[in-house]
Amino acid sequence: MTPFIQNIADSIKPFFSGWLYSNGNLGLTCTVFLIIYVAALLLMVKQARAGGTIPKVRRIAGLDAVDEVVGRATEMGRPVLYSPGIGDLTSADTLASFNVLGHVAKLIAKYDARMIVCNRTPSVQPITESVVRAAYFEVGKPDAYREEDVRFLTNDQFGYAAGVVGIMNREGVAALVLVGLFYAESLIFAEAGNQAGAIQVAATSSTSQTPFFIVACDYCLIGEEIYVAGAYLGQDRVRLATIVVQDWGKQFTLIVIVLGVLAATIGSFTGVKTNVIIDLLKLY
Amino acid sequence: MRRTLPMIITLVTGLIVIFNDIFISPAFNTLVQTYLIRSQTLSIATAYALGGMSLMRVHGHRIARKRDGWMNSVVLIAGFALLMVLGVTLPGGHNSVTYNWFYQNTAVAGGATVFSLLCFYIGSAAYRAFRARSLEATALLLSACFVMLGGTSIGSAISPALPQIKVWIMSYFNTPVIRAVSLGVSLGAFAQGARNLFGIERGYMAE
Numbered sequence: 001m002t003p004f005i006q007n008i009a010d011s012i013k014p015f016f017s018g019w020l021y022s023n024g025n026l027g028l029t030c031t032v033f034l035i036i037y038v039a040a041l042l043l044m045v046k047q048a049r050a051g052g053t054i055p056k057v058r059r060i061a062g063l064d065a066v067d068e069v070v071g072r073a074t075e076m077g078r079p080v081l082y083s084p085g086i087g088d089l090t091s092a093d094t095l096a097s098f099n100v101l102g103h104v105a106k107l108i109a110k111y112d113a114r115m116i117v118c119n120r121t122p123s124v125q126p127i128t129e130s131v132v133r134a135a136y137f138e139v140g141k142p143d144a145y146r147e148e149d150v151r152f153l154t155n156d157q158f159g160y161a162a163g164v165v166g167i168m169n170r171e172g173v174a175a176l177v178l179v180g181l182f183y184a185e186s187l188i189f190a191e192a193g194n195q196a197g198a199i200q201v202a203a204t205s206s207t208s209q210t211p212f213f214i215v216a217c218d219y220c221l222i223g224e225e226i227y228v229a230g231a232y233l234g235q236d237r238v239r240l241a242t243i244v245v246q247d248w249g250k251q252f253t254l255i256v257i258v259l260g261v262l263a264a265t266i267g268s269f270t271g272v273k274t275n276v277i278i279d280l281l282k283l284y
Numbered sequence: 285m286r287r288t289l290p291m292i293i294t295l296v297t298g299l300i301v302i303f304n305d306i307f308i309s310p311a312f313n314t315l316v317q318t319y320l321i322r323s324q325t326l327s328i329a330t331a332y333a334l335g336g337m338s339l340m341r342v343h344g345h346r347i348a349r350k351r352d353g354w355m356n357s358v359v360l361i362a363g364f365a366l367l368m369v370l371g372v373t374l375p376g377g378h379n380s381v382t383y384n385w386f387y388q389n390t391a392v393a394g395g396a397t398v399f400s401l402l403c404f405y406i407g408s409a410a411y412r413a414f415r416a417r418s419l420e421a422t423a424l425l426l427s428a429c430f431v432m433l434g435g436t437s438i439g440s441a442i443s444p445a446l447p448q449i450k451v452w453i454m455s456y457f458n459t460p461v462i463r464a465v466s467l468g469v470s471l472g473a474f475a476q477g478a479r480n481l482f483g484i485e486r487g488y489m490a491e
Binding site for chain 2: 018019020021027030031034037038041042045088089092093095096097098099101102119121122123125126127130131133134135147148151152153154155156157158159161162170184187188190191192194205207210212215216222223224226227228230231238239242243245246249250253
């Protein structure tokens with residue numbers, strides 16, 4: 001560590017050591033970042049609620065296609081199959097999926113179409129049930145809600161995959177909406193959906209499964225676009241305002257990366273073996 | 285209250301979990317270990333029971349109305365009942381030899397079979413997707429060829445350069461992109477969690 005920064009680290013360590021976890025010397029950095037990030041989030045929410053200007057979110061083709069996909073299924077008289085993924089309630093992808101499910105369910109209820117929701121995790125089942133039921137209530141068609149269309153299949157990963165593929169083929173689904181956390185079964189869903197002739201919209205944050213969805217699905221959301229889905233579809237000012245904070249976080253990280261690269265490059269030329277940026281990040 | 289109480293519970297429990305990871309505090313640790321984790325376990329166990337009931341209801345209706353494929357529902361319910369009876373009555377429960385025999389030779393074998401379909405699906409997806417329609421598609425096709433060949437023993441047999449090219453593509457193209465996407469994903473996941481925590485997004489409450 002740079003001697004100057006080492007002195008600072010030594011002087012602050014006694015102050016923090018009693019009550020803050022160091023977490024591999026990143027504890028202070030993560031805590032400060034957390035506080036700034038949350039403060040920025042709440043600030044943008046306040047600004048949006050007060051009617052201030054919020055940045056525009058660029059067009060996301062996959063999300064624009066959701067309405068088209070549901071409309072197509074309605075015209076063909078065939079159901080839409082929705083999968084919230086295999087994650088449980090601790091997964092951010094599953095939480096994001098509920099927002100998309102609510103939007104899709106409202107469209108389904110409005111168009112008098114049919115949607116089959118297949119759940120892998122039992123703890124997600126009651127929530128998807130209530131989301132879909134609430135959508136039908138909101139549209140004013142509570143009697144149209146079919147309990148048997150929101151199903152728990154199995155907790156086993158490939159048993160779930162087999163179940164979904166079976167439903168796809170037996171029910172002749174026209175559209176597939178896959179939003180949530182997926183692992184190896186993602187390609188099974190996408191290819192089976194393709195073979196069934198269904199139009200597919202997929203979204204997952206899993207970097208290992210996104211390539212399969214990109215290759216096999218008609219529309220795919222990449223990376224953090226899944227977390228934007230709820231706000232984008234609902235066009236809610238407050239939620240859209242929080243998206244800009246994600247971009248600020250990425251810009252800040254990019255600046256830190258560039259500064260770190262510059263510091264390492266200068267260090268390699270001058271023979272200095274430490275990186276000031278990394279030392280500052282690892283104060284405590 | 286019906287709307288506010290779940291939001292308050294979400295905020296309080298979420299903050300306890302976050303503070304437990306940040307601050308050294310026996311109180312937060314006790315709250316998380318003793319109460320939150322146990323209540324989570326209880327909720328999940330209850331959810332399993334609800335899931336099982338939902339399964340029985342859906343397939344029971346299918347059998348009662350003799351819908352298409354109702355025999356499959358009979359097999360499902362029979363298997364469900366059999367394993368439940370075995371798990372409850374046999375000494376050792378789900379750790380007993382008989383239970384494990386049934387589980388290994390039905391569920392595990394079935395899962396492995398479905399997993400193996402991936403091999404053929406990868407082939408069909410690659411055949412459909414890797415077409416030299418444009419410059420980017422050609423680059424994708426070539427890199428896919430190198431990576432697939434370099435990752436198999438036949439690639440090494442064709443040329444020792446193929447595995448090296450594969451490693452180079454994965455290290456200098458694939459890894460940076462995955463890291464960049466992961467960066468955005470982690471910030472997005474954090475924002476998603478914060479939105480749910482502070483009640484800005486209430487999708488889990490069906491709103």
